[in-house]
Amino acid sequence: MSQVDWLSHLLQMITVSGQLEIRCTYGAPWRVTWAKSAAHEIPFHVVLKGRAIIEDPEAGTTRELMGGDIVLLTRGSAHVLHDGSGHAPGPTYNRQGSAGWTLSENDGEGEHLDMLCGRFFIAPPHDRLICDYLPTNLVVQAAARQGEQAHVSASNHLANLVALMREESAGDKPGGFAILNALSSALFTMALRAASESEQAPAGLLALAGHPRLAPAISAMFTDPARPWNLPDLAGLCGMSRATFVRHFQDKMGRSANELLTDIRMSRAANDLKKPAMSTEAVADAVGYRSVAAFRRAFTDKMGMTPGQWRNQARAGG
Numbered sequence: 001m002s003q004v005d006w007l008s009h010l011l012q013m014i015t016v017s018g019q020l021e022i023r024c025t026y027g028a029p030w031r032v033t034w035a036k037s038a039a040h041e042i043p044f045h046v047v048l049k050g051r052a053i054i055e056d057p058e059a060g061t062t063r064e065l066m067g068g069d070i071v072l073l074t075r076g077s078a079h080v081l082h083d084g085s086g087h088a089p090g091p092t093y094n095r096q097g098s099a100g101w102t103l104s105e106n107d108g109e110g111e112h113l114d115m116l117c118g119r120f121f122i123a124p125p126h127d128r129l130i131c132d133y134l135p136t137n138l139v140v141q142a143a144a145r146q147g148e149q150a151h152v153s154a155s156n157h158l159a160n161l162v163a164l165m166r167e168e169s170a171g172d173k174p175g176g177f178a179i180l181n182a183l184s185s186a187l188f189t190m191a192l193r194a195a196s197e198s199e200q201a202p203a204g205l206l207a208l209a210g211h212p213r214l215a216p217a218i219s220a221m222f223t224d225p226a227r228p229w230n231l232p233d234l235a236g237l238c239g240m241s242r243a244t245f246v247r248h249f250q251d252k253m254g255r256s257a258n259e260l261l262t263d264i265r266m267s268r269a270a271n272d273l274k275k276p277a278m279s280t281e282a283v284a285d286a287v288g289y290r291s292v293a294a295f296r297r298a299f300t301d302k303m304g305m306t307p308g309q310w311r312n313q314a315r316a317g318g
Contacts, residue, residue, distance in 0.1 A: 006208055006215075007192055009222035013267045014126035018044075018184025020118040022102045023169050028083035028110025029090070032117075037076030040127040042120040044072045044187070045081065046142070048166050050113035053084040059136045068159065070191055072120070072138040075131055083111065100177040101169065116165060120188050125270050125303050125310075129263055132255070133204045140191045140198075155198075158190045207252040213238050214249060217257065225265045226288040231257060266302040269295070273311045280307050 024032065036058075037043055045054070045065070052065045058077040064084070065071060073079060082089070092106045101118075122130055142159040165183050168176050196206040208218060216237040221229065234257055235245035249257050265287040272283045284295035299307050 006205060006218050006222060007189065007196070009219070010129075010205070011189060013264070013271065014129065015123045016185060016188050017121045018118060018181055018186075018188060019121070020101050020116060020165070020169065020180045020184050022104055022117040024104045024113060024115045024117060026083075026092070026104075026106045026113045026115075027108030028113070029085045029087035030092075030106055030108055030113065031080065031082040031089040032104075033080050034078060036078040037073075037119065039076070040122050040124050041076050042072055042074055042122065042127075042130070042188075043076060043079075044070065044118055044120060044184075044191075046070050046116040046162055046165070046187075048114040048116060048162070050111055050115075051084070052081045052113060052115060054137075055080045055082075056137055061137060063137070063139065065139065068142045068162075070140045070142055070158070070162070070187070072134075072140075072188075072191060073136070074134045074138060075136050077136070081115075083108075083113065085110065101180065114166075116162075116169060118184055120184070126267055128302075129267055132263065133253070133260075134192075134206065135204060138191070138195060138206075140195045142194075155194045158187075158194045161186060161190055203252060203254045205253070211248065211252050213240070214245075214252060217245070217249070218260075221257070221261050221264055225261065225268055226286055228288060229257075229261060262298060262302065265289075266299055269299060269307070270303065270310060270314075273307055274314045280311075283307065 024030075034043055045052070047065045047067055047069045049067050051067065053062060054065055054071060055062045056073065056077045056079045058075070090106055090108060092104050094102050094104045096102055140158065141155055142162045161183060165180060165187070168180050168183065192206065196208065208214060217234040220227070220234065220237055231242050231246060235242045238245055240248065246256070253260060269283050269287045272278050272286055273280070278286070280296075281292050284292045287295070289295035289298070296307055299310070303310055305313070
């Protein structure tokens with residue numbers, strides 16, 4: 001694993017699964033409304049053909065999606081997708097496919113849309129980590145467009161994955177439901193990779209690819225969170241002064257290095273607390289706390305419950 005492979009480090013800590021729910025094949029005018037999702041769910045939409053306007057009232061954003069665009073709503077906001085014409089849509093007709101997803105159609109005769117809709121599931125408490133370090137609405141292109149060569153490899157790989165999802169959702173082949181869900185899970189990782197390699201990577205973890213000088217510090221925090229890192233140490237790994245490191249880190253991540261380190265430690269701790277053989281003292285030591293009381297305070301502050309409460313809740317749910 002390379003020192004800049006923060007994405008693999010991240011996905012070793014959290015569990016992400018995906019599920020395709022609806023394939024929309026509409027003619028304009030059309031309109032689809034999505035209610036707010038549960039805390040651990042991230043809706044996604046893949047525009048295979050045509051275009052769609054997505055409105056997120058909570059974030060106050062409106063954006064046009066084109067064929068090949070993928071959007072992830074990391075905070076699960078209620079949102080609306082429509083054709084942009086302003087005309088009242090007609091009725092839709094839904095039928096359940098044997099693979100477990102729904103095909104939704106209408107009688108519209110305008111511009112044609114073909115779109116896959118589903119959601120990712122992120123096991124708590126790691127949904128908080130994703131929400132804090134990814135943009136509210138992440139839009140990724142599944143194919144590099146003219147003049148954008150920097151991320152052509154990642155985006156073309158993503159396009160191949162989307163093409164396979166489209167093919168699997170077009171029929172009722174044996175194993176189709178399982179394959180589509182597995183492909184949806186892969187979609188999450190490949191979408192983040194493509195976004196991080198784009199020329200307009202948004203602030204947060206996705207901005208790391210655009211600032212490789214910060215990579216040694218990020219890698220160090222992910223691979224050895226128990227070490228008593230301080231800002232001069234991390235700055236030294238990046239060949240920067242403390243002040244320069246703090247400025248660049250805050251600018252790219254939108255949060256401080258200490259905040260990221262604490263989030264990594266608490267996410268690791270949440271996983272370790274599920275292990276019956278690990279005491280709270282052992283977990284605290286494993287994530288860099290020599291004082292159990294300090295660990296309990298930090299965990300409670302980040303997770304909203306004590307380590308013992310989290311352990312009991314995790315066991316009851318598992």
